[in-house]
Amino acid sequence: MESGRTVQLFLIRHGLTQWNAERKYLGHSDIPVNSRSLDDYFPLKNVLHQYGTLKVYSSDLLRCRETAAFLFPSQQVTYDARLRELHFGEWEGRTYEELKHCSIYSSWLDNWESTGPPGGETGISFQERVSSFLEELLEGELDTAAIVTHGGVIRQIASSFLNTPDFWHISAPFGKAVIINAEEREEGWTCISLSEEPIAGKEHM
Template sequence: MESGRTVQLFLIRHGLTQWNAEKRYLGHSDLPVNRGSLEDYSQLKTFLHKYGTVNVYSSDLLRCRETAAFLFSHQPVTYDARLRELHFGEWEGRTYEDLKHCSMYSSWLDNWESIGPPGGETGISFQERVSSFLEELLEGDSNSAAIVTHGGVIRQIVSSFVNTPDFWRISAPFGKAVILKAEERKEGWMCISLSEEPAAGKEHM
């Protein structure tokens, strides 16, 4: 394994959708971003332009395609279904309040990696497909890439490099890029810096 190579990833969550605003589970359902929500990405667009050309990848779902088109209007974008959010199956469009009395939902909250929503995807399956994309990217010769995707995918990519006890506490904000710089070492890829840009910007929780 070559030692010393570094890769910088710009991990970008898609613009806010109506289901995001209403705190509904949104996985493979193909919703657009809310009208005007991409205005929150103007500072990020300016920030990204100073880096010049990087390889751009995006989930193939509409909300990511719209966000990528806004941020990288003059660059080619590679769409990849492996960058989709976790598939929530029958729980798509439902809220915590809708599901909190469901025993299967409670079991899923406690063990989401091995238990999938009805008609949905287990966490392990989700992790495997995101890892497949990431491994392919790292095997290439690019030193930087922008990835327009979903909150869960950003958390999975970051957790691939950073040893963290709580997957769900990894930051995946709207309107910003999580910038991860990793170095290839004998023991594998290691995160050497992690930040969010732009530092000041509108953020929705």
């Protein structure tokens, strides 16, 4: 069968925040990256520079805006609230240790897609808004784009191309880009390669 259009997406997680370091749930709370966390993104910045000008999209939350500004200082960035992390509601800023004895929390861990944290967002709602962004992106004529976003969004986008329900086992590291090359086929978009940059131990001039 003749292959169709291909796209290359660079999925980039925002720099580390204090809540990330403290393993607190961080969804829509708008806090900045740690003051020196973006230093870890210099190797990635060098990699991205090799690809020239990219169309750049970003979550509208501060930690992503700061990361996008660091990586793409001279490029226009399109901010989109659909690229926000899952909204954890009343559990924002709290840890697993603080919540593990709560029955509602335990139920949510087992059924995160169909249920949501108090005052938060269900997994299905999260998946639908991320899918809305991705479908709109793929309907255009872009062949390459960078997306600065959150760990959950990276996992959702990657899992949609991989056609796998194994959401939680998809890597979304700090300081790297998850690179997806996908092809449009009769059955839909399919991942033809998935990699991370920069590669550990690889030097970039």
